[in-house]
Amino acid sequence: MPKIAIAAGVLNQVPLDWKGNHARIISLIQEAQQKQAGILCLPELCLTGYGCEDQFLNAHTSEKAWEYLLQLLPHTQHILVWVGLPIFFEDKLYNVAACLANEKLIALIPKQHLANDGVHYETRWFNPWPAHKRSFISTSLGDIPIGDYRIHADGISIGIEICQDAWEGENRPAHSLAQRGVSVICSPTASHFAFAKSKTRQRLAIEGSNIIQGAYVFANVLGNESGRTIFDGDAYLVHQGQILAESKRFSFKDSQLIIASVDISSETSTGEDLLQADVDWPKPSEYPNFEGATWEHSGNIKEEEFARAVSLGLWDYVRKSHSFGWVISLSGGADSSAIATLCYLAVKLAYKELGWEGVQAKMAYIPWITDIASEKDFMAKILTTAYQGTENSSDQTRASAKALAESIGTTHYDWNIDVLVKEYRGIIEKAIGRTLSWEQDDITLQNVQARLRSPSVWMLANINNALLLATSNRSEASVGYATMDGDTSGSISPIAGIDKTFIRQWLIWMEKEGLDGAWHLSGLSHVNTLEPSAELRPLTSKQVDEEDLMPYPILNAIERWAFFDKLSPAACLQNLIQEYGSHFTEEQLTVFCSRFFRLWARNQWKRERYAPGFHVDDYSLDPKSWLRFPILSAGLEKDIKP
CATH class of the missing domain: 3.60.110.10 (Carbon-nitrogen hydrolase)
Structure with missing residues (x-):
């Protein structure tokens, strides 16, 4: 033997x-x-x-x-x-x-x-x-x-x-x-x-x-x-x-x-x-018994896997593309805060496993790498964030962005783009011969703000020879609740494969517990108190994502039933009634379901244009790797009987 x-x-x-x-x-x-x-x-x-x-x-x-x-x-x-x-x-x-x-x-x-x-x-x-x-x-x-x-x-x-x-x-x-x-x-x-x-x-x-x-x-x-x-x-x-x-x-x-x-x-x-x-x-030697990682037995294994997988994905992407770092338009909301946190974790995990010499070896192509003296300096150099406010931005999101940037140690900027919004608005108003109003031009006035954040942050990325990270998630992608060439701008979209509900849960976990029960970020306390909002309408309107769309758990449930379980719109509606009928009327659930499929079909063209996203779940909406859907179609909401 x-x-x-x-x-x-x-x-x-x-x-x-x-x-x-x-x-x-x-x-x-x-x-x-x-x-x-x-x-x-x-x-x-x-x-x-x-x-x-x-x-x-x-x-x-x-x-x-x-x-x-x-x-x-x-x-x-x-x-x-x-x-x-x-x-x-x-x-x-x-x-x-x-x-x-x-x-x-x-x-x-x-x-x-x-x-x-x-x-x-x-x-x-x-x-x-x-x-x-x-x-x-x-x-x-x-x-x-x-x-x-x-x-x-x-x-x-x-x-x-x-x-x-x-x-x-x-x-x-x-x-x-x-x-x-x-x-x-x-x-x-x-x-x-x-x-x-x-x-x-x-x-x-x-x-x-x-x-x-x-x-x-x-x-x-x-x-x-x-x-x-x-x-x-x-x-x-x-x-x-x-x-x-x-x-x-x-x-x-x-x-x-x-x-x-x-x-x-x-x-x-x-x-x-x-x-x-x-x-x-x-002749074999004597080999030590292996010891599995303690986090593998965590009660929050999904949170641990998400943090470690995407952090490694970001680390490999930046070094294999020979980029000098990441740039994020940090709105103070959940999505951009999650991505900034993942970049922070990428650096922390790399340092822990490789040491400073190992990090330098991985990043040897970066001209300034030999001038860095500490992990703190490296974080400030490799990760840049910018809060780009308008008159519709709240003090709460500005404070949220600032607190997280300081907690992580990014190079952080804060500027206002109202002058650009007013300039573009004036150009169009003069061309069409009328004043734009929120009553008549709601989507136009929302989109121009989101879209005008893109050129400035792209400039930062170009100046730094860095990757601009898009900040849209899977829930938004399913219904097109994102501004093309706005929050979809970027070289890579790290959370495009994950839903909004999980992102919010993960941020709370990262604030309170963190990786291996130790690596947590108190700087997330601000964002975890905020209701998700695009903050593109006047503050007096109290814009809330879930009021524009539907509750995110319902949106996520319809998406999975439709495109993972491959159920018909009518079957999805019946599932909604069974699971959420005690909280919403059948009429409300019918509206949610119809809205989802109408927006899904209307916005396939956006999903075709999104930056590449990481595949982290057992399915995704990426038309280039997982889910193909016609760009033009009659839609699916018509299949729901009112």
């Missing part, structure tokens, strides 16, 4: 970053070798990056991946490594895990089941490989086996499940591999973050181990790899249903390695699907 060390590595890669991706892979292989690992599993498509999109269809992408795969071979002495890349075979493209062992390429094992729901469009690029199909591909190294193979090395039989393969229930390859005598399964994965999804991945790893009564090695992608999706970077080593080690999710490092020693039943296997790899397992 051989005792070997199995290892899983997570990687924060960049699509098409050939040299960088290659270097990070070599670094992990070397770390695994130093720790006497016998088997190392790396994430899916880690050579190219998972998020290459239509560049996968370019033959150059697979050619470069092959070139860099061959350069890995000399680095695989005395270890068996799984590396992911795209491979063209018989005029079709496959998502492949390459088995490298002792400086040789042993086999290319393609993915059998492709992810093609939600944010995944793998069938656009790849082809599923049929189970039990085996062949050979002609390469510069000679004919290399490609297909549904097992690898046999020093008495151990090893199989592969690539990401979606493990989600297929009775059809997952693990069942077939168990019948064929496999005692180790490696699972290269690129499974994006969504709330509570890591528990499902963990369960699948445990089930895979139980199916084969052996070891299961699971390795996922880390960080904001390509813009919209964030990856947890979770890895699990499981033996006979017991977790031996797991990574710490949402790391700010380039990579993580977890390792554990296991006793594997030695066997002499045969069969045409069995390939021999010449590896003598190194």
Whole structure:
């Protein structure tokens, strides 16, 4: 019964970053070798990056991946490594895990089941490989086996499940591999973050181990790899249903390695699907017991996951775009306050994990980084906020913005744009020959204020070579309650995938408790006392978002029923009556439901133009990655019987 060390590595890669991706892979292989690992599993498509999109269809992408795969071979002495890349075979493209062992390429094992729901469009690029199909591909190294193979090395039989393969229930390859005598399964994965999804991945790893009564090695992608999706970077080593080690999710490092020693039943296997790899397992060391992060067992796990995922997403986005920081139009309301808080957390978490030298190394491209002496100075330099008031802005929101900026330590500006509003108003009034009024021109007069905040804050972003962050949330996006080229302006929209109700709850949690029960922000006390308002009408009108629209919990419920559960408008209305009938009349609920679907259909064009947003929930409204809807349609509110 051989005792070997199995290892899983997570990687924060960049699509098409050939040299960088290659270097990070070599670094992990070397770390695994130093720790006497016998088997190392790396994430899916880690050579190219998972998020290459239509560049996968370019033959150059697979050619470069092959070139860099061959350069890995000399680095695989005395270890068996799984590396992911795209491979063209018989005029079709496959998502492949390459088995490298002792400086040789042993086999290319393609993915059998492709992810093609939600944010995944793998069938656009790849082809599923049929189970039990085996062949050979002609390469510069000679004919290399490609297909549904097992690898046999020093008495151990090893199989592969690539990401979606493990989600297929009775059809997952693990069942077939168990019948064929496999005692180790490696699972290269690129499974994006969504709330509570890591528990499902963990369960699948445990089930895979139980199916084969052996070891299961699971390795996922880390960080904001390509813009919209964030990856947890979770890895699990499981033996006979017991977790031996797991990574710490949402790391700010380039990579993580977890390792554990296991006793594997030695066997002499045969069969045409069995390939021999010449590896003598190194004698494993003694590895410390892993300690999971305390926050993973928090009663506020959704709040913790949101904070850590989006903070990492923002950190990766700013450094991978080679920007010098973030700029936020800080209105004093919930949305912009949440985004400023997330930027603050990104810096705090990076400092905690990387230290100042590590932060400097990540941001070495910024000219002023060597002049920074403290974390406080860095925060003031990397994050800039601006309150842009009008005569319709309240003292309360101005105080809210100022208190948060001071609490975080941003460079904060406060200016008034009334002169610009009056100038534009005057130009139009002169052109059309009449005075604009709130009774006749309500939307026009609201929008001009929001829109005129954009040029100034864009100037700040350009001056600082920074990312302007859009401040619209998912609830607003669903009904178009946002000014195009106003609060939708930005390079990235961090909270576009999250609803307003949760944002408000999260801000209260961040004020009172905070990350890990310790990192909280007293500067949020002002915003948490305010009723959400656009503050675009005269203050005497007492404008409130939920009076303009409907209560946010109702809006969020209709949205989920309609576009996640795919219910008809009539069914959504019946659900509303059942759940909220004790608080609202049927007539009121009918008005809410009809209003939602009318505004939804009318504002698809806005959703088409929003800045890219992070995917954090199990669904989103992003028409470029999750939910397509016609820009022009007859609408859906007509389907509700009054």
